Amino acid sequence: xxxxxxxxxxxxEYSKQIIEKIKGLYHNVGVFVLTDEELLIAQNHGVxxxxxxxxxxxxxxxxxxxxxxLVVFCALNDDAENVFLTISLRATFENxxxxxLAKDNESMMKMKxxxxxxxMPILQIASNVISDILTKPIVTEVLHNVLYEDSDLSIMEVExxxxxxxxxxxxxDTHFKQEFDVILLxxxxxxxxxxxxxxxxxxxxxxxxxxxxxxxxxxxxxEYLKRWIRGEIL
Amino acid sequence: xxxxxxxxxxxxxxxxxxxxxxxxFFYNLLENQHYRYKKYFDYFMMxxxxxxxxxxxxxxxxELSHDWLIFNNYIISLIFLIEYLxxxxxxxxxxxxxIDQYEHDLFLHREFSxxxxxxxxxxxxxxxxxxxxxxxxxxxIMPFFHELRIFRIFILFRVLKFFRYAKSLRxxxxxxxxxxxxxxxxxxxxxIMIMVSSVLIYVMEANNPDSPVNTLxxxxxxxxxxxxxxxxxxxxxVTHEGRSVAMLIIISGIAVISVATSIVVSAFxxxxxxxxxxxxxxKATKLERFYLVCGYSPLTYEVIRKLHKxxxxxxxxxxxxxxxEQARAQGLLVIGYDSASLHTxxxxxxxxxxxxxxxxxxxxxxxxxxxxxxxxRELTKSIPLYSILHHPENRRKLSLAGIxxxxxxxxxxxxxxxxxxxxxxxxxxxxxLRSEETSTVVEEIWLDSGMSERFFALLHDSxxxxxxxxxxxxxxxTEEFLFNPNPDIKIKxxxxxxxxxxxxxxxxxxxxxxxxxxx
Numbered sequence: 001x002x003x004x005x006x007x008x009x010x011x012x013e014y015s016k017q018i019i020e021k022i023k024g025l026y027h028n029v030g031v032f033v034l035t036d037e038e039l040l041i042a043q044n045h046g047v048x049x050x051x052x053x054x055x056x057x058x059x060x061x062x063x064x065x066x067x068x069x070l071v072v073f074c075a076l077n078d079d080a081e082n083v084f085l086t087i088s089l090r091a092t093f094e095n096x097x098x099x100x101l102a103k104d105n106e107s108m109m110k111m112k113x114x115x116x117x118x119x120m121p122i123l124q125i126a127s128n129v130i131s132d133i134l135t136k137p138i139v140t141e142v143l144h145n146v147l148y149e150d151s152d153l154s155i156m157e158v159e160x161x162x163x164x165x166x167x168x169x170x171x172x173d174t175h176f177k178q179e180f181d182v183i184l185l186x187x188x189x190x191x192x193x194x195x196x197x198x199x200x201x202x203x204x205x206x207x208x209x210x211x212x213x214x215x216x217x218x219x220x221x222x223e224y225l226k227r228w229i230r231g232e233i234l
Numbered sequence: 235x236x237x238x239x240x241x242x243x244x245x246x247x248x249x250x251x252x253x254x255x256x257x258x259f260f261y262n263l264l265e266n267q268h269y270r271y272k273k274y275f276d277y278f279m280m281x282x283x284x285x286x287x288x289x290x291x292x293x294x295x296x297e298l299s300h301d302w303l304i305f306n307n308y309i310i311s312l313i314f315l316i317e318y319l320x321x322x323x324x325x326x327x328x329x330x331x332x333i334d335q336y337e338h339d340l341f342l343h344r345e346f347s348x349x350x351x352x353x354x355x356x357x358x359x360x361x362x363x364x365x366x367x368x369x370x371x372x373x374x375i376m377p378f379f380h381e382l383r384i385f386r387i388f389i390l391f392r393v394l395k396f397f398r399y400a401k402s403l404r405x406x407x408x409x410x411x412x413x414x415x416x417x418x419x420x421x422x423x424x425x426i427m428i429m430v431s432s433v434l435i436y437v438m439e440a441n442n443p444d445s446p447v448n449t450l451x452x453x454x455x456x457x458x459x460x461x462x463x464x465x466x467x468x469x470x471x472v473t474h475e476g477r478s479v480a481m482l483i484i485i486s487g488i489a490v491i492s493v494a495t496s497i498v499v500s501a502f503x504x505x506x507x508x509x510x511x512x513x514x515x516x517k518a519t520k521l522e523r524f525y526l527v528c529g530y531s532p533l534t535y536e537v538i539r540k541l542h543k544x545x546x547x548x549x550x551x552x553x554x555x556x557x558x559e560q561a562r563a564q565g566l567l568v569i570g571y572d573s574a575s576l577h578t579x580x581x582x583x584x585x586x587x588x589x590x591x592x593x594x595x596x597x598x599x600x601x602x603x604x605x606x607x608x609x610x611r612e613l614t615k616s617i618p619l620y621s622i623l624h625h626p627e628n629r630r631k632l633s634l635a636g637i638x639x640x641x642x643x644x645x646x647x648x649x650x651x652x653x654x655x656x657x658x659x660x661x662x663x664x665x666x667l668r669s670e671e672t673s674t675v676v677e678e679i680w681l682d683s684g685m686s687e688r689f690f691a692l693l694h695d696s697x698x699x700x701x702x703x704x705x706x707x708x709x710x711x712t713e714e715f716l717f718n719p720n721p722d723i724k725i726k727x728x729x730x731x732x733x734x735x736x737x738x739x740x741x742x743x744x745x746x747x748x749x750x751x752x753x
Contacts, residue, residue: 003655013626017648025656071655099654101647104532118654125650126643127536130620132668133639134525134592135544138708138730139676142715143664148649153717157660172700181718183703185734186663198663198674198734214663216705218717 003071003097007032007061009085010076011042011049014101014122018073019047026071030064034076054084058092067093074100074116079107083114090115146216155185155214156222162209163231171205180225182217237348244332261324264317267401268519268583276399279317282310283392290390311375314392318371325362328355370394405509413501420497424461424490431457431483438475445472461487511570518549518569519583525549526590528573528606529597530557533622535564537594546591551578551606573597574605579613586614595621595637600628604635611636667734676705677740679731685747689731690721692746702743703734 005028008015015031023029031049033039042049050060061067072089076082079102086100100116102108104123111119132140145151160166166174176184186198187205205211213229215222227233247253262269289306292298335351362368373391397403410417436453439445446469447453456469460483471477518524525541527534530552538548550566551573552558561568571578573595584590593610595603603621610619621632623642632640653661667676681689692698706717710728733740 006655013644014647017644018651021648021652022655025652073651073655097655099651118658120647120650120654122643122647123532123536125646126533126622126641127540128669129643129646130537130594130622130641131540133620133641134541134594136676136678138678139668139732142706142708142732143668143676145715147653147661147664153715155657155660155664157657177703177718183705183718183734185660185667185703188659198667198672212659214660216717 004028004069005065006030006071006073007065008073008075009052010034010074010082011038011047012075012077015073015075016045018075028065032060034081054081054088058089061093067096071097071099074098074111079103079110083107083110086111086116087114152218153216154219154222155216156226157212157214158226158229160207160209160211160213161230164209164229165231166207166213166229167209169207171203171207176215176225180217180228181221182215182225185214185216188212188214237346240332240348241336241346244329244336247329248333257324260320264321264324280396280399282313283395286310286392287390314371314375314395318368318375321368321371322359322362326355326358331355331358367398370397405512409501409505409509410498412505413497416497420490420493427483427486427490428454428457428461431461431479431486434479435471435476438473438479439471442473442476445476446470447476457483460484461490463487463491514567514569515581517567521547521549521589523547523589523591526551526584526593528552528593528595529602530554530561530566530568531596531598534561534596535566537596538566549582574602574609576609576612579610586610586617590617592618592620595619598624600624600632603637604628604631607632607635607637670737673736673738674734675737675740676732676734677737679733679740679744679747681707681725681727681729681731683725683727686721686723686725688747689725692743695746698735698739698743701735702739705732705734707731 004026006022006026007030008018009032011031011033019029019031031042031047032052033042033049034052034054036051039049039051052060061070074082074085074089076085082100082102086098089096089098098116099118099120100111100114102111102119102121105121108119108121108124129140142153146153146155171184171187176182187207189205189208189211207213215225217225224233263272263275266272286306289298289302331354332351335354336346339346363372370391374395376391397407432450432453435447435456436450439447439453440449447456452469456471459466459469460480463484471480524547527538527548527550530550534550538550541548548567550561550568551571552561552568553570553572555570558568558570569578569582571581595606597603597606600623607619607621610617615636618639619637620639620641621637623629623632623640626642626644629640629642650661666672667674693702693704704719706715707719707723707725708715708730709726710730711726716723733743735743
């Protein structure tokens with residue numbers, strides 16, 4: 001995680017949950033609302049919010065946050081306003097990390113075109129969860145615990161550094177299961193951009209600096225692996 | 235003395251299980267539209283009817299063998315007679331009527347009135363005997379008395395028995411029955427017109443030597459042919475007066491035909507929704523196993539799209555006509571009834587334990603979902619209920635309503651935001667695995683006791699080595715998840731392995747695992 005501060009736009013059930021879940025992760029969390037009504041509700045809930053409008057004046061953001069270390073959550077109630085907010089932020093801050101909510105896939109495409117780095121389509125996410133619970137209840141429970149809950153098992157992504165012992169080796173040269181008691185899920189190839197290949201696909205990937213490895217395991221084992229991959233321990 | 239004897243018999247029959255079982259069996263076979271074997275009985279009877287008509291047609295110009303005649307006159311007629319008597323028997327519960335009357339009289343310290351109950355029984359049986367379908371049944375048995383040649387024509391009454399066995403014909407009758415008043419008015423109007431015109435044309439034409447109308451029957455024949463706009467032209471009026479009557483009756487005829495057409499069309503138009511609903515209900519009733527979804531919304535559509543991969547049918551309950559139309563336009567099976575009404579489930583004749591895999595509550599309000607959940611919980615305690623949560627403050631209410639799994643999209647979005655902002659690559663990897671967008675999938679493999687050795691041996695098979703990851707084993711008994719399991723663990727029945735691999739490889743692993751076990 002590179003960012004140290006977060007700005008959440010909109011105050012509704014979704015933004016309430018976002019604030020709740022991320023507040024421990026960032027030093028500085030700001031909430032911005034469009035209307036007086038939202039401002040009042042936020043204040044009643046003990047949340048200090050600021051008003052903003054959809055013009056291109058973002059001095060408040062620049063003054064309050066270090067934009068280079070800022071992640072923005074666009075969670076306005078209206079998809080059209082959310083798209084406008086996203087495009088407006090992108091027009092002003094080229095490298096800002098923007099995560100946006102969309103009602104469905106159709107709005108998701110618009111948000112992506114507007115410049116959001118990651119879009120969460122609510123309808124599709126809810127339907128995926130429901131069908132997963134029905135069809136693969138155990139997988140859903142296990143992955144839910146790994147991803148979201150504070151359980152012993154966790155997921156980790158780690159970037160291969162120049163001085164990593166993995167640098168220049170092949171994926172099958174290291175037995176992550178036996179040596180580290182972790183399961184390597186996927187490798188994101190730095191040379192191929194953002195595409196990733198699953199470790200179980202069978203392809204013996206050549207690991208280079210900048211590649212990102214995603215693994216599941218117990219927290220202390222993952223921490224040990226992370227340090228080893230970064231070349232901090234031998 | 236006789237009364238006492240009758241009461242004893244009634245009690246004996248009422249408590250005699252074999253007798254009741256047989257009676258219920260015949261009732262189901264003859265009258266219960268939802269009895270699974272009724273349709274075979276109906277097909278059999280329709281086959282007999284068609285055979286009977288074929289024999290009649292064949293007998294007109296051909297000499298039939300003795301066996302065929304015996305078959306037609308005795309066997310088929312006997313089967314129809316037995317059917318008639320069985321229907322007569324199952325029409326009402328005579329023994330219960332006797333018992334009810336006896337207990338009623340006993341309670342009021344009166345002497346048991348056998349004559350009263352006999353009268354009631356006769357009245358009910360007479361009701362059956364005089365019902366149109368029973369009359370057709372008895373007429374269809376008439377060819378049994380084949381010595382009377384005229385009775386041969388009664389074979390055609392057997393065709394009318396089709397109304398009993400063909401559901402669509404029964405539906406036609408019920409549709410027309412809804413317009414009974416209009417049809418009766420039209421029939422009376424037509425009869426009056428026929429009567430008046432027959433008499434008039436007879437009076438005007440019968441004494442004219444050039445006129446073909448010589449008898450009242452000629453006049454009646456001409457009137458019927460003209461009023462129903464057939465107009466053969468074999469009999470035509472020749473006098474001015476007769477032709478005037480003809481003009482009048484032609485105009486009336488057009489009115490009769492158009493009114494008749496409009497009655498039938500409007501009856502169908504009014505009933506078309508009901509017919510459609512029945513069709514959908516029938517379809518749902520016949521399903522062996524399905525997901526029951528309460529409420530149609532864009533979320534329902536998305537969930538169904540995902541669940542379709544399971545190849546398990548999905549039945550939706552929705553009462554909003556606009557939503558029903560939208561769902562049906564998507565080709566979904568929707569029943570237009572209220573999911574919060576017990577009547578709906580009685581109509582659906584649903585056996586939750588045997589037919590329903592799970593109930594998913596996707597109404598657009600928590601109130602509707604809670605109401606539907608409580609209704610279903612009245613019928614079954616064991617079926618798993620899943621519900622969407624719209625307002626987090628209602629979570630406990632949904633839980634109290636007996637919902638097993640509550641899905642809160644707000645909370646999921648909150649949790650996802652955390653992982654998306656901190657570990658975006660890891661999130662994408664898990665998302666890709668779960669959404670099955672790539673060939674690599676995360677799957678559950680159900681295990682059986684004594685599989686440990688085979689399971690771990692297969693992992694070292696060259697086909698699976700380095701290409702097949704076992705994330706862990708979920709222990710059914712202890713509900714714990716053993717991450718990265720070692721070969722020492724004991725696998726028991728009901729345990730589940732969570733694996734990550736190419737879909738084809740997972741299928742191959744499953745096949746090999748079970749094939750080896752059989753050996």
